[in-house]
Amino acid sequence: MTASIPPLRRRARSVSAEVAAHLEGLITSGELRAGDRLPPERELAAGLSVSRSSLRQAMFELESKQLIERRQGRGSTVTENPRRAGDLAGGLADLDIELGHATELRDLVEPRIAELAALRAVESNLLSLDDVLARSSDSLSPAESLRLDIEFHTLLARAAQNPLLVTLCTMTTDWTRRTRALSHRTRHARALSIDGHHRIYAAVAAHNGPGAAAAMEQHLRDVREVSRPRR
Structure with a gap:
């Protein structure tokens, strides 16, 4: 069909x-x-x-x-995921991954993704990222805000032009979904996340690799802070 x-x-x-x-x-x-x-x-x-x-x-x-x-x-x-990426996902899917390990992996991988995206992104990648930012708002529901958050990070991984990095991004998204949802539970948290995306996008659009990596590192620190369980 x-x-x-x-x-x-x-x-x-x-x-x-x-x-x-x-x-x-x-x-x-x-x-x-x-x-x-x-x-x-x-x-x-x-x-x-x-x-x-x-x-x-x-x-x-x-x-x-x-x-x-x-x-x-x-x-x-x-297409399906490339074979090598699919093999990687399948090989790791059965492991008992603790949330802390997945978060650590995200800290290692995503700044590099942002850096490569800044160096390799073509115009269509920038248009896709810009479109997600245009649809993002702190007034959205937590679920919709989270969906666009995931879409932004996935598109950023695609802009890095490495299918294995897309797979890693997808897996860490799945493993950290509950924690990421906490970063969208309040309007302040959503605004902070969106602001981080704008800073990452600005560096990627300027083809500033180190700046994009630094913006991602700061974004992940901000997200962790607002995701801490309430006492």
């Missing part, structure tokens, strides 16, 4: 980057799932009101990021 693609929100940027960011966001949020088949390119271009050449450039970028697989005569399909 061919997936349904929602309309594209146009901005004054490269059209192919906008299309790539739009589709990558749908994949990251789970609206497009592994195995979903995209509409034929002619139909997809018409549905998004873009030229076929712009769409082809976007599809080439998504293929290079290993987010879709394109086959002659079969169209484009959203």
Whole structure:
């Protein structure tokens, strides 16, 4: 069954980057799932009101990021996790991981992800991150705020252009979900988290690797502080 693609929100940027960011966001949020088949390119271009050449450039970028697989005569399909990443996830999934260990892993991995994202992010990555920030607000419900938080960190990992880092980010998200939920329980906590995301994004957009790593380290410290159990 061919997936349904929602309309594209146009901005004054490269059209192919906008299309790539739009589709990558749908994949990251789970609206497009592994195995979903995209509409034929002619139909997809018409549905998004873009030229076929712009769409082809976007599809080439998504293929290079290993987010879709394109086959002659079969169209484009959203991919599964790369094999090596899948093996890593499967190998660790059965371990009895304590929350403290997962948090420590996050402290080690996420600053490096932010640094690599700053060095490797392309325009579509920045558009996707900017879109999440535009939808983030301290007035959202804790559940919606947490969902966008996870989407931001996942997109940041994708911007680092390393599928294994995406897998690590996904696993640490699963292991720390209850603690992360605490960082969205109050309006102040949500505002603090969003402010951290803005500082990370600013460094990534400026291609400032050390600045992005430092912003992530500060963000994780802030999140831990507001996630401490109430007494």
